[in-house]
Amino acid sequence: MTDFMEIPPGRHYMKRWYLSCMLWFFGRAIQAAARVDDGVKSEFAAMPDNFTFCLGAFPSGPYMVVGKDARGRVRYLGSCISDRTIHLHLMFKNPALLFRVFAFQESTSVANARNRLYVHGDVPQACAVVRIMDMIQVFLLPKFLAKRAVKRYPAWPLKRRTLVRAQVYVRAFAGL
């Protein structure tokens, strides 16, 4: 195979960089919300300790790994999937499809209905993770964008919309 010409990836660098940033912040926001928001907390409470899930794209990322440690604390575990056991995979078939979701061109549920992602793992846990993702999107996005990302924009109480949301933002930036 000496005359095999390797084609370097070109214009997808920007999209990949954008996705990596989004996943990084999203992962930290999950960790933050698991500390301060009762809704996210209760979804994680139903999961076993030492449980790890990842969201990403075939065949080579980017990825986001979040897990619950032995003491039940939820942590963002970085963007590498090779050095640990992952119990639940939510994998888009390619990065372009993941980009559609993170660029708010398509909601997670529409992507799922269009058979754009593989789910490997326990179904009830996958259901819980999708609900967590919906809540995080409502926390992070302005209403007009979040409305495109989730099926139904929730009517949250004032405290959750303001104080808890601010805490999620601050903690996600600070990595708390």
Place this chain on the structure above:
Amino acid sequence: MVTPDYYEFGSRAHIIAGHGAIEQIPGLLSSMGAQNPMVITDQGVVRAGLVDILLQALDSRITVKTIQDDVPADSDLKTVHTLAGQYRKYGCNAIIALGGGSVMDTAKGVNILVSASSDNLLAFSGANALTHALNPLVAVPTTAGTGSEVTQVAVISDPDNLRKLLFTSGFLMPDAAVLDPRMTLTLPAPVTASTAMDALSHAVEACLCMGRNPLSTAHAHEAIALISHNLVPVIRQPDHKPGRLALATGAALAGMAFSNSMVGMVHTLGHAVGSVCHAAHGTCMAVLLPYGMAYNLHKTQHLLADLLLPMAGADVYARTHPAERAQKAIDWIHRMNQRLHQATAGAHAVCLRDIKNQDGKGLVPRHLLPRIAHTALGDGSIFYNPEDLDYDDCLMVLEAAFDGALLDLSRVKKG
């Protein structure tokens, strides 16, 4: 309907339907080089004399190696493993699945194991875990309901872990679905009613849910017409062969539709009622179908309105004001349940409270509704439903369906 800018549809179902259809099985198996089938069936089918009819239809080309007739009402892992052992012991090279959804799903599970020479079905659970074509499998449904004869899905329960395992793969599609009206002639009226309502719920959900596309909708509309026009006449005259064939065809069409578009909250809640209370799937579907339609009304008004035509016919459709057609379709399902209730002398349940076992004992007590609602949140079909559902939403719908009350649409959160 609006064509989505992206969709997927696949169906390579080979359907052999009509009087004398099972007589085609020998030629069919021979053409696949599989003359030594195992017959998988259950006790009810044996008692109805259907195994005898099947055996008479087979000729000298075929040697049935073994008949396994002990499949339970809920296909489980243990049965699948046992039957796979029998398949190998008798040197079979094909399977004839004769029965309802449980028998067909069991047969699919057995076929996975024997084709892959494996002893661990768990290794193949989930989506697309199969990588090779399976041995020949011919499905002969004896109910007109689940559509498993034309789907690429199998559901097998794992009682030790209290869960249902889902298997999806193109390879799970049976090589042929043989729809012979003789196979459903003796089906008791309440079972005919509930299994047909399961098929109707597949068709309706295929039209409403998020995976819908023009191809699945076309299959589903025809399924709704066939089931709607033939169900009550067949209940009144059980040996009506054309009506039986129409129901079987409707169920197969609905199966093709929903295995592509998936199903939504009617199945989300129905699966949960089934696993918490062990109520029959079709019965849960019949009760919950109008509630699922009403809950999604604000998001699927135009789609529901279109369903009135295949359901109630052109006259009713034309006479109904366009703005009222969606609600009329919901009312029509409620009325269908009432008519089936009368035609089966009260055996067909119209609300969750009325679902009973063979001894007449209620299966769904009110105090279990919260647990059912909680279980429903873990069912994968919830994501295909047009509107979101949280715990309170599930409980609200279950409470209305428990008493047979109309769903209070003002309480449906619209976001």
